Amino acid sequence: MQAGKRSRTRTARFTALAVVAALAITGCGPQSEPTPTATSTPTAAAPSPTATPTPTPTAPADPLPEGAVTALLLGTDSRTPGSMTGQADAIMLAQISADRETLSLVSITRDSWVSIPGYGAGKINSAFARGGTSVMVDTISAMYGGLEIDYVVQADFEGFIAMTRALDGFDAANQHPTQVTVNSTGRVLDFTADSVHLSGTDGLIYVRQRKGLPQGDLDRAERQRAAVAGMLERIDEIATENPAELVNVFGHFAERLKITGELSIDDMIALASLSQNLERDDVVSLMSPITGFGNQGGQSVNVVDEAQTAALGEALRAGDIHPYVEQHGTGY
Numbered sequence: 001m002q003a004g005k006r007s008r009t010r011t012a013r014f015t016a017l018a019v020v021a022a023l024a025i026t027g028c029g030p031q032s033e034p035t036p037t038a039t040s041t042p043t044a045a046a047p048s049p050t051a052t053p054t055p056t057p058t059a060p061a062d063p064l065p066e067g068a069v070t071a072l073l074l075g076t077d078s079r080t081p082g083s084m085t086g087q088a089d090a091i092m093l094a095q096i097s098a099d100r101e102t103l104s105l106v107s108i109t110r111d112s113w114v115s116i117p118g119y120g121a122g123k124i125n126s127a128f129a130r131g132g133t134s135v136m137v138d139t140i141s142a143m144y145g146g147l148e149i150d151y152v153v154q155a156d157f158e159g160f161i162a163m164t165r166a167l168d169g170f171d172a173a174n175q176h177p178t179q180v181t182v183n184s185t186g187r188v189l190d191f192t193a194d195s196v197h198l199s200g201t202d203g204l205i206y207v208r209q210r211k212g213l214p215q216g217d218l219d220r221a222e223r224q225r226a227a228v229a230g231m232l233e234r235i236d237e238i239a240t241e242n243p244a245e246l247v248n249v250f251g252h253f254a255e256r257l258k259i260t261g262e263l264s265i266d267d268m269i270a271l272a273s274l275s276q277n278l279e280r281d282d283v284v285s286l287m288s289p290i291t292g293f294g295n296q297g298g299q300s301v302n303v304v305d306e307a308q309t310a311a312l313g314e315a316l317r318a319g320d321i322h323p324y325v326e327q328h329g330t331g332y
Helices: 017-027 124-145 157-166 201-210 217-241 244-256 266-277 307-320 322-328
Strands: 067-076 088-096 105-106 115-116 121-125 151-155 171-174 178-181 188-191 197-198 258-260 283-287 291-294 297-306
Touching: 067 124, 088 124, 088 188, 105 217, 105 266, 105 307, 115 124, 115 297, 121 124, 124 151, 124 178, 151 157, 157 244, 178 283, 188 201, 197 201, 217 244, 217 283, 283 322, 291 322, 307 322
Parallel strands: 067 151, 105 283
Antiparallel strands: 067 088, 088 105, 115 121, 151 258, 171 197, 178 188, 291 297
16 A cells, blocks of 8 residues: 555645745734735726725645545665665654544554565564665554555654754653763763753654663654654644745755655645644653563564554554554553
């Protein structure tokens, strides 16, 4: 099942000025100026026809397909800028509900032992290395009972750092206070606050830390979800304080990300406006369930809870994660 299969009417590609104007209509930017009047003057007065009111748009058009929309977010371990190769160290589903009022973030641990279509069984992060984006999409779709994935967004190390810098840093919830010493420089990073401010390369170090966390890779996945939520909050801040800057921010993102599916920079800007309806309490963050840890051919793996994963898949396919959370919670 490939990303972007759903048919939809594409929104027109706005110019930067039009995007800012659209954001202004929603109250996120400066007031729009009145339309200039003609400079010529009629030689004789004539009755003016009654003007027909023109409806004023209230928000940018929703660029997404109808219903709940699911994106697969992948962070690869490639150190070659722009290569988008290697293993998928960060694997996350982001689903926005049909009413656009709930965002669900579901992490999948990279060591989950799963069936990889066409390649047998293996750790889920190897699906990307073996067959690229399409095999990773097929693997995750099958894992959740045929879940349709509309978009895939990929970033490598350099891309994540670039996004952090484009946002001028962001704040992330921090459940597990730690201090990290950077091997190459000896610099000590203090991740003991809650929330923690991440800028420059610190964000990448934060989301990649595994050693020193109580549950290792599981807690690392939780940090990755916290980082995504923090980035979204920072984008909302920019949309409120300086909506014109969104054009530059998303333009920078587009240079550093690989996006599968029909999603333009203008669509991303429209989504930034729509996302301002979301508060932190509207973001549901959880881990795809596992039963524990095992060994496969000398490899340490995470054992997928197949029954509970099936229930999660049913909720995701229905576009409503809440019944699953009410029954199973957000833990792993």
